[in-house]
Amino acid sequence: MKKKQTLILLLICFSSIFISLFVGSYRASPGEVVDLLWTKLTFGDLSRFSVLLQTAILDVRLPRIAVVFLVGMTLSASGVVFQATFQNPLVSDHVLGVSNGAAFGAALALLLGLEMIVVQAFAFIFGIIAVLITWGISKSYNRSSNLTLVLSGIITGGFFSALVSFIKSVADPLDKMPAIVFWLMGSFARVSKSDLLFSIIFMGIPLFFIFLVRWRINVLAMGEEDAKALGMDTGRFRFVLIILCTTATACAVSLSGVVGWVGLVIPHVARILIGPDHKVLIPTSLALGGSYLLLMDDLAKSIITSEISIGILTSLIGAPFFAYLLRKGTGWK
Amino acid sequence: MLAVHNATFSYGNKMVFSDINFKAKEGDFYCVLGPNGCGKTTLLKCLAGILSLNKGIIYLEGVALNSLDRNAVARLVGYVMQEQDTVFPFSVRQMVAVGRAPYIGTFASPSEKDMIIVDEMIEKIGIGELSDKKYTELSGGERQLVLIARVLVQQPKILLMDEPASHLDFKNQEKVMRLVKKLTQSGITVIMTTHFPNHAFAYADKVALIYNGEILADGDTKSVMTEKNLSIAYEMPITIYSVQGENNREYNFCVSS
Numbered sequence: 001m002k003k004k005q006t007l008i009l010l011l012i013c014f015s016s017i018f019i020s021l022f023v024g025s026y027r028a029s030p031g032e033v034v035d036l037l038w039t040k041l042t043f044g045d046l047s048r049f050s051v052l053l054q055t056a057i058l059d060v061r062l063p064r065i066a067v068v069f070l071v072g073m074t075l076s077a078s079g080v081v082f083q084a085t086f087q088n089p090l091v092s093d094h095v096l097g098v099s100n101g102a103a104f105g106a107a108l109a110l111l112l113g114l115e116m117i118v119v120q121a122f123a124f125i126f127g128i129i130a131v132l133i134t135w136g137i138s139k140s141y142n143r144s145s146n147l148t149l150v151l152s153g154i155i156t157g158g159f160f161s162a163l164v165s166f167i168k169s170v171a172d173p174l175d176k177m178p179a180i181v182f183w184l185m186g187s188f189a190r191v192s193k194s195d196l197l198f199s200i201i202f203m204g205i206p207l208f209f210i211f212l213v214r215w216r217i218n219v220l221a222m223g224e225e226d227a228k229a230l231g232m233d234t235g236r237f238r239f240v241l242i243i244l245c246t247t248a249t250a251c252a253v254s255l256s257g258v259v260g261w262v263g264l265v266i267p268h269v270a271r272i273l274i275g276p277d278h279k280v281l282i283p284t285s286l287a288l289g290g291s292y293l294l295l296m297d298d299l300a301k302s303i304i305t306s307e308i309s310i311g312i313l314t315s316l317i318g319a320p321f322f323a324y325l326l327r328k329g330t331g332w333k
Numbered sequence: 334m335l336a337v338h339n340a341t342f343s344y345g346n347k348m349v350f351s352d353i354n355f356k357a358k359e360g361d362f363y364c365v366l367g368p369n370g371c372g373k374t375t376l377l378k379c380l381a382g383i384l385s386l387n388k389g390i391i392y393l394e395g396v397a398l399n400s401l402d403r404n405a406v407a408r409l410v411g412y413v414m415q416e417q418d419t420v421f422p423f424s425v426r427q428m429v430a431v432g433r434a435p436y437i438g439t440f441a442s443p444s445e446k447d448m449i450i451v452d453e454m455i456e457k458i459g460i461g462e463l464s465d466k467k468y469t470e471l472s473g474g475e476r477q478l479v480l481i482a483r484v485l486v487q488q489p490k491i492l493l494m495d496e497p498a499s500h501l502d503f504k505n506q507e508k509v510m511r512l513v514k515k516l517t518q519s520g521i522t523v524i525m526t527t528h529f530p531n532h533a534f535a536y537a538d539k540v541a542l543i544y545n546g547e548i549l550a551d552g553d554t555k556s557v558m559t560e561k562n563l564s565i566a567y568e569m570p571i572t573i574y575s576v577q578g579e580n581n582r583e584y585n586f587c588v589s590s
Contacts, residue, residue, distance in 0.1 A: 087420050142345075215442030219434045221421050226414055228383045230487070231407025231435035276421035279442050 016291035026056035076289025079263030092263035097156035101130020127250030186257035186311025202251035261318030367543035381412035411489030474505030
């Protein structure tokens with residue numbers, strides 16, 4: 001990657017993070033925020049700042065920025081990886097049924113009136129269970145291929161989405177149903193400082209490994225047989241990639257609900273901007289995905305007085321933007 | 334260099350080929366001929382380690398193929414498939430660089446040294462001006478040259494080519510065939526399937542004629558490429574003509590009569 005490109009990407013990341021520091025329901029002047037952060041960074045005395053300001057910035061805004069950025073990176077990187085793995089521009093992070101599984105897990109926990117942390121755990125676990133079922137179905141066919149895996153994902157996804165509808169239909173329409181619907185639309189409002197460690201382990205670490213093996217994805221993108229002839233153990237590599245992406249996506253969905261279109265739009269934008277070489281495409285997608293979702297979250301926080309669901313925003317903005325992009329070329333053959 | 338013993342392959346109950354035996358030595362230009370569906374491509378895929386034989390053994394330099402890991406096989410054997418149809422518009426340079434994969438660690442990407450090998454090969458094959466073009470936008474002939482450059486940076490001792498000339502015009506066919514011939518002269522063993530018996534006449538040292546999943550005849554080009562053998566293999570009467578060209582060189586070609 002050229003120096004100039006790296007610099008631009010870093011600039012995009014830092015400015016989106018910087019902007020996000022000042023967006024939120026607690027009204028703090030930019031000067032105050034910068035002063036507080038500087039004091040914190042230099043281990044200065046924090047006592048001259050109000051407790052409210054400290055909580056708003058250090059305990060709410062900063063962790064939320066970190067989690068949103070990680071989720072954005074996860075969704076876009078998984079999109080890139082799945083598109084390369086399946087050689088299909090239409091697949092994204094949801095292709096193997098992880099979102100539908102996670103949605104079911106969350107809806108079930110909400111129906112049973114369980115704690116928010118259990119809702120997250122259910123979403124995470126069912127997201128992974130869904131992908132395992134997808135994998136199992138595709139293995140049960142005589143000739144398992146990329147196509148059978150994608151088809152199995154559609155089957156699993158359809159099944160879990162029907163279960164979600166069932167739960168909605170039996171949930172208490174005054175109390176639980178709105179909670180389920182709101183959860184499914186996607187939001188970062190419920191993210192807190194305690195989610196940070198969970199995010200770093202289940203999104204940060206998989207993303208780090210995806211980053212490390214990024215050039216190899218070029219080999220896999222040559223297609224199954226060609227990649228084998230080039231010395232790759234395609235079955236194992238694909239399996240590892242799917243595990244990494246599934247873990248990270250399940251974690252993302254369990255924290256934010258279903259945030260659509262990021263895994264489809266960002267990889268295409270990145271591919272148009274920088275080309276298909278995954279050595280540079282992965283870092284570009286990570287930077288753009290994180291920044292994009294962060295700015296969307298800022299919008300979600302500030303457009304109306306009560307917070308609008310980010311899933312609605314990414315779809316409302318993502319879909320037309322995607323349509324516009326396709327006019328400029330697809331980044332595909 | 335390469336020895337195949339009693340190679341048998343079937344998809345489920347459907348036998349593709351059985352009891353295939355042959356040997357190729359260093360620098361051999363070996364053509365595999367036979368009608369559509371006779372198992373040529375499947376045989377090449379087995380030799381490349383992409384598919385596994387049901388029975389029999391393939392030896393690469395005296396070592397059984399199935400005892401080697403994939404990377405080790407890929408350093409010995411290069412495979413140019415009939416149609417590389419990647420959906421991503423990789424540049425020619427990126428495409429050729431992928432050929433270095435067997436020498437690059439899981440967490441690494443091509444080093445400067447790898448890229449020097451890549452650039453040198455691109456120049457050597459004569460596609461320097463295409464280096465930054467998109468592979469997916471090239472013509473069939475250009476693509477074939479890119480794939481040959483890619484397989485050569487893999488530095489294999491055995492080169493498997495699946496009908497490299499099938500989508501090319503007359504000029505590009507000759508260009509590719511001459512290039513392959515030159516490779517054999519530098520010591521690379523080439524096993525090539527083809528639909529054109531005349532390519533075997535013009536370039537091959539040895540020919541294996543496959544019919545119904547079995548070897549009908551193999552050995553020196555002249556002894557295999559007889560009117561009788563070809564007529565059986567292609568299930569139609571075939572006549573071979575021989576003409577004297579410049580420098581008293583003999584040209585053989587066959588037509589269906």
